[in-house]
Amino acid sequence: MKDTFSLQDIANWQLDSGNSTVELPSIQRGFVWKPKQVEDLWDSLLRGYPIGSFLFSKTSDKLHLMDGQQRATSIFLGHFNPYNATDATKAWSIKGELPVLWLDIKHLAKPTTSKYLFRLTTRSHPWGYQANNNDAKLTVSERRKALELFKQHPDNTGGYTSFKNTTTFPFDAAHPIPLTFILEAKNTDEVIEMVEQYLPDYFATLRGNFQDKSEFITLLKTELKPELDNIFENVKHLNQLLIKSNIIEDRVLQEENETENPTLFVRINSSGTTLNGDDLIYSIYKAIFPEAKTLMENIGLDFIAPTQVLSLASRIVASDLSENAFVKKINVRDFQRRIKNEEFKEGLKNQIQTQQLKELFAQAIGILSCEDNSLFDGKIPPVIIKQFIKRNQDLFLFLVYWLHINKIELTDQTKLKMVAKLMAFAWFDFDNIPRLWNEKISNKNFWEEPLNELMWWDDKYGIHFLIKPDLLREYYLQPKVENRFITEDKDRWGLLEEGAGSKIIKYYNNVKTQSYDFAIANEYFYNFIGRIQHNRQLILLAQRQYINTTFGDYNQMDDMDDTNVPWDWDHIYPNEWVYRKEYCNRSIRDWNNTNGNFRAMSLEQNRSESNSASPKERLDLAEIRECSFVKEDWQYWQNLEKRIWDNKVENHFRAITTRMINIYEIFWNDFKIEELIDSNTIPNKVSENIAN
Incomplete structure (x- = not known):
């Protein structure tokens, strides 16, 4: 077998996978390089820098790539021609639309570390990255201009994450051409012919000084x-480049297989992108059970990464073998020990091989989505569910395992209570899942029980006190509270003991049937306000109809580490009026980066250019106010027509605090939180006649 490979040979491992003698073994993880790393590799190749050798193990007729997958896939992407792709092309680890690599033949930028300007266009960034910095996103204005061009293609009618890779190009560039055109062509005339044949008519870049494809061809x-x-x-000189390879001796592999020890795999990958524990466990298990890769990809239902599927499945089996006890996240050493136990090994294989685990996950995700729940309007955006699972693995496992051992018929009312409790735990800092598990996992009535006990459970573990929105609204409408922020009172974030503040303290005492002193109540209030100020999942919940309608095709589980959300987190009161400004009232600085001043907006609808447009201009259209979740707070926003230069910040304070409470109120009302709090603890209805 060959001991050196040309770049074309390496690309053909995936371009012509059916005829390739090189395969990716099941022990390997997915493609994890960022666009910058792909671009930098090609810059190194053109500059003659060494990129290292490839390491293989050998069977009778195949080579298994043990080290070099990231480089090999990056080389493949440079050769991949999306305009003329064949069925023989099988990317090892990237699903869906493949990224396209471009080379700017005369770039006008000054890249920070590279000589050549390569740009990778991806699903999340079809316009590429900044010319001067391939690790930085384009500005909102630049992305919008690119989007306006891409929308000229008749197929690009949905969100930009659904655009075909043949309809987009790097926008912050001068004269980019797909690298594959240069690699495939026999001469420059053929390169120009391919540009003419394949690039869209609206092809125009930010720095190129040409209006469309025809002008670009004339320049070429x-x-x-x-x-x-x-x-x-x-580029053609690269045809002479040969990359060396090494083959691991059979005796080394035999020893590795006999000990089931991943030392070899860890060490040969230690100089590349670092493996985390779940990655390594996944690789170990795929080596034992090769079919697991495909099975676990299906089990995750596009919500859970295969590595996380295996992590959760392992803990389910371990809990089954431990009389339903909580099992903490399993590390590599623990997994190696457990997988040698036949009962654990067979239980794990059974969970993955049968439909049981997939059905459990599907049931849990279905409950979390509320899509078929008659008591909930609409559905929870998938991005909220994915973030919940990703950031709260123990909580999600609690739900899955409760369903696993408590096989009972669930009503829509119970399902809504399940979602309400889980989101309350996740969004308001519940901090003792092991105790919750060991005390409640077998309790069939757990979801029906009031939340009272779990608010500051034993005064340190539980969720924050969830305050009734009307009570919160009454508190922030008190002139004294407003004045504390305007005058920059050092205690402004704490609880004002008088007025509605005293009602909040009484509420705390009623919820826990005890008497809290002011200092403790003050701390509880401060922590709660911090969550409703800064947890953007609450905004997505409030804007869910808009998010689901506008970004329904968005899948955050892209294979590449390139998953910036397809909406802008837009400041209603522009950050340009606050950031690094010599004079700005402290109240404005305090509140400007909080939920009350943020909205999720698509590039198409956010016409504010993200800088100096006033709140009144940004929200002037009723349809924009609707999708921005602007309600009665509009009465304050419309008075903000220019930057505030004096101390008259009342409209800013009222607008943001009103909207913040409205956003939180969606969580309270739509999840029917009041039904989860013992009714005897809710204070009397707050006054509706509040002085302004």
């Missing part, structure tokens, strides 16, 4: 011809 034939010739020759 005239002014840019010397640069194209030079780049063409440099």
Whole structure:
């Protein structure tokens, strides 16, 4: 077998996978390089820098790539032609639309570390990254201009994450061409022919000084011809490059297999992208049970990564073998020990091989989505569910395992209570899942029980006190509270003991049937306000109809580490009026980066250019106010027509605090939180006649 490979040979491992003698073993993880790393590798190749060798193990007729997958896939992406792809192309670890690599033949930018300007366009960033910094996103304005161009293609009618890779291009560039055109062509005339045949008519870049594809072609034939010739020759020199390989001896592999020890895999990957524990456990298990990869990808239902599926499945089996006890996240050493136990090994294989685990996950995700719940309007956006699972693995496992051992018929009312409790735990800092598990996992009535006990459970573990929105609204409408922020009172974030503040303290005492002194109540209030100020999941819940309608095709589990959300977190009162400004009232600084001043907006609908447009301008259209979840707070926003230069910040304070409470109120009302708190603890109805 060959001991050196050309770049084309390496690309063919995936371009022509059916005829390739090189395969990716099941022990390998997915493709994890960021676009910057792909671009930097190709810059190194063109500059003649060494990129290291490849490491293989060998069977009778195949080579299994043990080290070099990230580099091999990056080389493949440079050769991949999306305009003329064949069924033989099988990317090892990237699903869906493949990224496209472009080379700017005469770039006008000054990249910070590279000589050549390569740009990878991806599903999340179809316009590429900044020309001067391939690790930085384009500005909102630049992305919007690119989007306006891409929308000219008749197929690009949905959100930009659904655009075909043949309809987009790097926008912050001058004269980019798909690298594959240069690699495939016999001469520069063929390169120009491919540009003419494949690139869209609306092809135009930020720095190129041409209006469309026809003008670009004219430049390629005239002014840019010397640069194209030079780049063409440099790229063609890569045909002579041979990458060395090494083969691991059979005796080493035999020893590795006999001990089931991943030392070899860990060490040969230690110089690359670091493996986390779940990655390594996943690789170990795939080596034992190769079919697991496909099975676990299906089990996750596009909500749970395969590595996390295995982690959760392992803990379910371990709990089954431990009389339903809580099992903490399993590390590599623990997994190695457990997998040698036949009962654990067979239980895990059974969970994955049968439909049991998939059905459990599907049931749990269905409950969390509220999609078929008659008591809930609409559905929870998938991004909220994915973030919940990703950030709260123990909580999600609690739900799954409760369903696993408590096989009872669930009403819509119970399902809504399940979601309400879980989101309350996740969003308001519940901090003792092991105790919750060991005390409640077998309790069939757990979801029906009031939340009272779990609010500051034993005064340190539980969720924050969830305050009735009307009571919170009454508190923030008190002139004294407003004045504390305007005058920059050092205690402004704490609880005002008088007025509605005293009602809040009484509420705390009623919920826990005890008497809290002011200092403790003050701390509880401060922590709660911090959550409703800064947890953006609450905004997504309030804007869920807009999020589901506008970004329904958005899948945050992209294979590449390139998953910025497809909406902007837009400041209603512009950050440009606050950031680094010499004079700005402290109250405005305090509140400007909080939920009350943020909205999720698509590039198409956010016409504010993210800088100096006033709140009144941003929210002037009723349809924009509707999708921005602006309600009665509009009465204050519409008075903010210019930057506030004096101490008259009342409208800013009222607008943001009103909207913050309205956002929180969606959580309270739609999840029917009041039904989860013992009715005897809710204070009398707050006054509706509050002085302004």
